[in-house]
Amino acid sequence: MSINKISTQKVNFKVFRFNSDVDYLPYYEDYTMDVTSEEVVLDILNRIKWDHDGSFSYRRSCRHGICGICAIKVNGRSTLACKESMSTMIEYFGNDLTIEPLSTKRAVKDMIIDKGDFWEKHAAVTPYLVADIDECPSCENLVSPHDAEELDDADLCIQCGACHYACPVVEINSDFFGPAAFAAAYRFEADVRDSDGQRLIDVNEEKQGVWDCVKCIECTEVCPKGIDPFSKITKLHQMAFKKGVAKNNVATRHAVGFLHSIKRNGVLDEGGLVLYSEGVSIVKHIPVALQMFRKGKIVMPWNIVKSDNLDEIQKLIKSSSTVKF
Amino acid sequence: MKKLKYALFTGCTAKQSTPEQMMSTMAVARKLNIELIELTEASCCGASHLQDYDDFLSLVLNARNIAYAEKHGLTMVTICNTCQLNTAMTKHRLDKNPELKARVNEKLAEVGLEYKGTSLVTHFLYAIIDDFGLDKIKEMVVKPLSQFNIAPFYGCHNIRPSELQNESHKTPENPYNPTSLDDLIIACGGKNVDYEQKNKCCGFHVELQAPHTAAVLAGSAIAGATDNNADMMVTPCPLCHLKLDTQTKSSSEAVGREVSLPVLHMQQMIGLALGCSAAELGLKHNVTEINFL
Ligand code: SF4
Ligand code: SF4
């Protein structure tokens, strides 16, 4: 068995402080500490409280990445404090680290935030099994291993909120459900026992639903449990088409428009895609389009260079399509 | 050094709304003596939108594109972040899952093709860094960009998900503290600008269905670069470029202030430093005025 050598280095911490009862504005306190390669971020929070300032407030409970309460931000990156090793943080950001709550604008006291919006969104996606199961069953309600795999680990989410407060859309569009809620919705949509008819429709609704996700993949990058909310979002899109609940709107036409374009040209017809997606609303794009046209950035449909061997592409579309809209 | 040779997946944008990107890619390749074999058989990658509609079909089409690179026995080079994501994601999923690969190959066989998994898929930015070397670029610079503060805009689909992206190139990239584009700016003699939005999203993909969200993201990125004294921005992705370069009016409205900076494609920036002409680099196609030429 090899024994890793424990190393120590000096780290300067800039720590967010705020007490909504007495402060108008937040401020930052500096601490310099010797940090060992064995420590996790939560150890640092503990040491600030125990060695420096007993009034420093943060949430922790399990210390094993299970309760989901200790998520904060280090240099702007959401992390689960009890799971994230300090050596990784130093490797990422160097020896000057800024410790902040998941969302500074929701801060109540130091690292503690009001997670109300997170729970509201969570509740909005019917995060439980809707099934007509006999209350006194005579045998087990079995789910095959194959069907259970469909959940794709979505059931391992600990509701830590790291992804939700890393999502740029959550901050811009207050209706947006956010990645954790989508992962929860997927968890039940993928469950063979579930018979809810409304959830998938709700998460495909404009403004609040998956179509407003900008595909930045921040959620997948931060998730400490490897849930990959982004791929769950993709699956919710696909389910909406498969189950026939996708509405005919600019977002769905935009997705389907790619297929039409590829069928015709192999490559994308950019102008044609916007026209197909927007319909008559295309007029709002005219000023930008004109500007682009003047700069030689618009290729007319008849000038688009189609893919070579287009017949192959068309044949594959015929044989490999799995969805109809 | 052995002459570098790649199979080029241009994507659709470089052939349509960003002709300057295609021109500058070829100009830079000529300067660096890199041979690019264009995959003219390739289809669109689906841009993550076809993926929302029909997952299997998008796998088949992307596998077909890669199969053509494999036929040449070459690494596939992409010049669009989103092409990179979708193509590398296809490769990753097929290489990890023999059953899925077999199902895809069953379809490809109908047109006499096979996906083997023998070609690497990498973005031109990383091909340059990994295979050509920034030191060599530095030596070849004839007109350093030393008078400029240049803000790198990485674009999500080249850096996230990092687990996938770091399979595609040797020089590891940290999505929270990326350095490749910064290093390239420095190699071209410019001063790299650090700002909060450099690894954030530009909003391009929801421009039609969520225009306000998209405009706020693009506007904040340009504002962030401006507030940190950038003279211009540079990006490896034609989609980021479209968003930042052609949509300044809606971006400005969304953030409540006038925002507008010249935005170069990474290839245009390299080309300038290597002494390519404005015409070769297609600078006249950039919408936001290139005010320093
Ligand atoms: S990928 Fe979508 S849900 Fe995830 S963080 Fe980005 S915008 Fe939010
Ligand atoms: S998906 Fe991951 S990051 Fe998001 S709440 Fe669940 S565990 Fe936390």
Ligand code: SF4
């Ligand atoms: S991402 Fe855009 S440019 Fe790249 S192939 Fe897809 S549609 Fe074309």
Ligand code: SF4
């Ligand atoms: S920054 Fe925008 S265009 Fe660029 S890769 Fe991300 S979403 Fe796509």
Ligand code: FES
């Ligand atoms: S303390 Fe429970 S997850 Fe960190």
